[in-house]
Amino acid sequence: MPGLISSLLDVFREIGIPLAGKTDRRLERMAEVCLAVGGIRTAFSEAVSAEDGIFLKTRDIIAFMNRHYGEHISPGSYDDIRRKDLILLVEAGIVLNSSAVGKQATNNPTRGYALSPHFVRLLKVHGCLDWDAELNIFLSESKQLRDELERKRALERVPVCLPSGEVLTLSGGEHNELQKRIIESFLPYFGFGAQVLYVGDTTDKFLFRADETLNRIGFFALEHDELPDVVAYSKEKNLLYLVEAVHSTGPMDEIRVRKLKRQLVECRANMVFVTAFLTKKDFRRWVAEIAWETEVWIADSPEHLIHFNGYKFLEIHK
Numbered sequence: 001m002p003g004l005i006s007s008l009l010d011v012f013r014e015i016g017i018p019l020a021g022k023t024d025r026r027l028e029r030m031a032e033v034c035l036a037v038g039g040i041r042t043a044f045s046e047a048v049s050a051e052d053g054i055f056l057k058t059r060d061i062i063a064f065m066n067r068h069y070g071e072h073i074s075p076g077s078y079d080d081i082r083r084k085d086l087i088l089l090v091e092a093g094i095v096l097n098s099s100a101v102g103k104q105a106t107n108n109p110t111r112g113y114a115l116s117p118h119f120v121r122l123l124k125v126h127g128c129l130d131w132d133a134e135l136n137i138f139l140s141e142s143k144q145l146r147d148e149l150e151r152k153r154a155l156e157r158v159p160v161c162l163p164s165g166e167v168l169t170l171s172g173g174e175h176n177e178l179q180k181r182i183i184e185s186f187l188p189y190f191g192f193g194a195q196v197l198y199v200g201d202t203t204d205k206f207l208f209r210a211d212e213t214l215n216r217i218g219f220f221a222l223e224h225d226e227l228p229d230v231v232a233y234s235k236e237k238n239l240l241y242l243v244e245a246v247h248s249t250g251p252m253d254e255i256r257v258r259k260l261k262r263q264l265v266e267c268r269a270n271m272v273f274v275t276a277f278l279t280k281k282d283f284r285r286w287v288a289e290i291a292w293e294t295e296v297w298i299a300d301s302p303e304h305l306i307h308f309n310g311y312k313f314l315e316i317h318k
Helices: 002-014 024-037 058-068 075-085 087-091 117-124 131-155 174-190 211-216 254-263 280-289 311-317
Strands: 095-097 113-115 158-161 167-170 195-199 230-234 239-245 270-277 294-298 305-308
Touching: 002 024, 024 058, 024 075, 024 087, 024 113, 058 075, 075 087, 087 095, 113 117, 117 131, 158 174, 167 174, 174 195, 174 230, 174 239, 174 270, 174 294, 195 211, 254 270, 270 280, 280 294
Parallel strands: 239 270, 270 294
Antiparallel strands: 095 113, 158 167, 195 230, 230 239, 294 305
16 A cells, blocks of 8 residues: 555656645645545556546545545544645546536535546556556646636636625636625615625635725634625624525524624624525525524525514614
8 A cells, every 4th residue: 555655646746746845644645535536445457537427525535545545534524635635636637526527516515526537547557668658648638628627617607796896706606606696686685785895715715805894893803614605794784794605505503603693792793694595495405404583585586585583684674
């Protein structure tokens, strides 16, 4: 197994993946994740690719590493696999996720990963006479693949017009489509002239932030994990809108609201907690978890709100 990891790291260097500055353990983990995605236990000849239709989710990758490589990684570390071990491999195009094969939100928890077919072809001739020729073909194909993926991502981008007139561009997917509807439909109906202060993107958590206003109203540090998807502020009513766009992750439940209130104890605005859904079908799936004293907005019925005993918001409408 150590020899396989060492050989794979050599391959990474030859195809131009930057490894400088990474610890030996991080390099080992990155190599093991790549091997696991390809279903490789003892030799590169075992590698399978996206063409074989086998895509492993991050928890499946962890299970494979624990079973075959002697690791003891917690299943709860799945986000580290995605953010730390897979990120360079995906960027280099040697690992594909299912969103690159079929249109799928990049933060969809059901997505999986597989080795690219041209990388598997390269691995299978490692140490053979055909290596140099196959490496040249791989490097040429990689450039073409990166160009194609970049064009695909550009076509799927979601333009969003803020109330200020500024235009943001979100990455593709239903989650970000819902964020667009929140900004362009929900806020004009119910925002009392609200200014957007923060928007996160599935590929850029801090796509937009208005730090000066956030600091002025006493908002907590934006690095915090509890950030909702959209934050907006109505100066007219002194209302702070905390909006969660629910596609594959949960709504504003009691625990989430409690955590946000603790973080916002210094905030000088009145808080409005909103869970947004694309459809009533999505709403029905999560309705039992939604916290009292919060609001629900459904993009399919943009002129209406569902009040979960939201007396404060009702008083405003009086």
